[in-house]
Amino acid sequence: MTRTTTLLTLMLCATPFITVGCRRSSDDVWNDSKSAGRHVSRGVKTLGGKHGESREVRSASDFSGENAKNADFVGLDDEQGQNFKVSDSDQIAQAKETPGELGSSIPGIDAFKDPSEDPNLAPIFKNLHFEYNSSLLKGDENMAICQSIAEFMKSHSNVYVFVEGHCDKRGPAAFNLALGANRSNSIRNVLIKEGVDGDHIFTVSYGKERPLVEGDGEEFFQINRRGQFRVYEKN
Secondary structure, rough: OOOOHHHHHHHHHHHHHHOOOOOHHHHHHHHHHHHHHHHHHHHHHOOOOOOOOOOOOOOOHOOOOOOOHHOOOOOOOOOOHHHHOOOOHHHHOOOOOOOOOOOOOOOOOOOOOOHHHHOOOOOOOOOEEHHHHHHOOOOHHHHHHHHHHHHHHHHOOOOOEEEEEEOOOOHHHHHHHHHHHHHHHHHHHHHHHHOOOOEEEEEEEEEEEOOOOOOOOHHHHHOOOEEEEEEEEEO
């Protein structure tokens, strides 16, 4: 192989990693989430070791590099399992419709609005916050917000929501995307247990791509480790 051919090959291989860092639209992220869902069974086999070498990540020491020391990563021993893992016979099903897909009565995520811009919705759909390296939703304030959202949605059958999962800026992008997905699904599970119709709740993860505030330190990280909502009112 010539030197020119080798260089071209390396450039082509690097392209996906370059584009990952670019800010994507909400629809781009939602399309990525749907595509990932179609390959879940393949991913499970891979994690099981059927298609290559894999290992569990249980602590920050499993990563290498300076950023890994305090990475906001997905740990398999996370305490989230105490409240949100359900048995095979009691699984919380995903919504029957996929927003934005052909034939769906629900539009894509870009048609869902930011509730903070609506004076009637802003006091209800407040952000929820998580502790470091956790998708366990806890605390009186978080629970009060969830109960308020649940009551509103149960009395407004035309309302649909996207729950966004977000992380702070530390750690690898892929792990933060997974952690964000765990966070959004934890919120969805709580709302369903509060009586909200699961077909009205969708989830998406942005990982560390969309911080609310920029800065270093726990005061910034805490704000960015969040679940955030987008709302659609069907006519």
